[in-house]
Amino acid sequence: MTSTPSGAAPDETFHKWTPTWSLDHTDPGLPPITLITDTHDQPAYTTTALAAHQPELGRIAVHPTPLATAPAYLAHDLIRALGKHLPPPHIDPPWWTSNADESWRVAVAWTQALNISHYVICRAHRITGRHLEHLMALRERTHIRLTLVASGPSPAALSTILNTVAHHQIDSIEDARQHLSTDQARTPRTPASYAWWQNAPFPGPHDESWYELPPRPRRPAGNPDEITSSTRGTPTRLPSTDSQPPVIALPTFKRADTSSTHLATVAQRIHTRIAHPVHAAAVSIRVLTGYGTDQLAQLTLPAPHRPRTDLPTDLPDWAGLLQNAARIHTDLQGYIRQDLSDDVSGEDTPFRLSAWDRNDVAHATETCHLVAAHVRR
Known part of the structure; x- marks a missing residue:
């Protein structure tokens, strides 16, 4: 959809970043993934995760759209959690909102520009395997910390990822609160710049x-x-x-x-x-x-x-x-x-x-x- 600038290299020299990820191509130096397990779906876990949303500390909490399975939807949820609004339903959407790759590029660009360092994803047991792959691709590109809150049995796709990627697991609300407060020591950024x-x-x-x-x-x-x-x-x-x-x-x-x-x-x-x-x-x-x-x-x-x-x-x-x-x-x-x-x-x-x-x-x-x-x- 984007025109090629004049005087630039031929099209075949352009390599767009795409939200693709595989188990055998991951950076071992990335921060371990944290999985918070909430087997009985207790409201305290979700409340604690959402309360951790503090953009001034670089930490964003995301509550994914329920039952949204299209590949672009989780990217849209991240963009909204960053304070950006997509057009309401009665307005014709921009072309890129229906394009999964472009939606994830938008999410990555904002993540890096806004110096986001930590994503907390609620209801992680309900997001699809495709969404998990895209989320892992974003993690690889931005080097963020990633916390997943699973309020139910972990799906097979998530278990497969965790068997390969460094992670640690939390299964108590006290430990979850302690984990989600570790960013408090960071110096808040001045509102004038944001x-x-x-x-x-x-x-x-x-x-x-x-x-x-x-x-x-x-x-x-x-x-x-x-x-x-x-x-x-x-x-x-x-x-x-x-x-x-x-x-x-x-x-x-x-x-x-x-x-x-x-x-x-x-x-x-x-x-x-x-x-x-x-x-x-x-x-x-x-x-x-x-x-x-x-x-x-x-x-x-x-x-x-x-x-x-x-x-x-x-x-x-x-x-x-x-x-x-x-x-x-x-x-x-x-x-x-x-x-x-x-x-x-x-x-x-x-x-x-x-x-x-x-x-x-x-x-x-x-x-x-x-x-x-x-x-x-």
């Missing part, structure tokens, strides 16, 4: 303020129409600046106060309402610079062979984190070649957006109640 701690309402209320993006830069050239098409083929246009309630204009980044209330509000919306890291990063750049969706794929970062850049070099923390998540995702897609020189490695091109991705970025912009700047003649 805007998603203060979640914006989702979906946005009808009376929520709309913000106008900064004026669109003249270059690079492109088609400035903000028209999107849903997956059902229904054309939609983002609201104009005449919409109600009144639109609040955002300043360009050069004049912006990074501590302004308006930018903090927008940052919370982006972190909460946009689940795909590349789309979230793209909307953040639109907020700071006014670029249109048609211009994003042409933007470049500064490089030794090209010191001029289209993007700000001193992004605020919340936007820099999103750019890092997007870069990790781009690497997972195989579009960054570490073995090539800077001018063809792909490192300096942050956005590779297909037509579908441009549509999703436009929809995400609207979801955050942002509108393109009104053209003043």
Whole structure:
């Protein structure tokens, strides 16, 4: 679904990360898996596991969607536990949500960008063998600690994995509480760097303020129409600046106060309402610079062979984190070649957006109640 950047290596040189794992390909240096067994399905175990959810310490507790067996579902559960919302059922979903590999790439990108170090998975006895394999692939890629809470007999797939991978087992609620409190010694991260701690309402209320993006830069050239098409083929246009309630204009980044209330509000919306890291990063750049969706794929970062850049070099923390998540995702897609020189490695091109991705970025912009700047003649 993603277009190949011009001037890059041929397609066969790209190697996307896929959520595949096998028993004979595992890193013995990874932290052992912890299995908490709750044979009698006592509520205290689940309550203790969910109470361990502390993003500021890098620990995320996940309660998988009951009876969800599609390969992408557990990845979606992880993404939601990280504070990211997928569209509600009545909204056409982005293309990637039905693609298992892409959903797991999104989960890995957020896990690494947000410095998540520990996942606690409840009801592990109910997740499928395919989900377990994908979860093990994520563990291999991110080197996280993994705690599984099995509130029933362990399935054969889980037993097979544990017979091969280093693990230890806990079978008392006291030991479970002790295990899940071991991250307390870590130093909490400052809220100023992590805007998603203060979640914006989702979906946005009808009376929520709309913000106008900064004026669109003249270059690079492109088609400035903000028209999107849903997956059902229904054309939609983002609201104009005449919409109600009144639109609040955002300043360009050069004049912006990074501590302004308006930018903090927008940052919370982006972190909460946009689940795909590349789309979230793209909307953040639109907020700071006014670029249109048609211009994003042409933007470049500064490089030794090209010191001029289209993007700000001193992004605020919340936007820099999103750019890092997007870069990790781009690497997972195989579009960054570490073995090539800077001018063809792909490192300096942050956005590779297909037509579908441009549509999703436009929809995400609207979801955050942002509108393109009104053209003043």
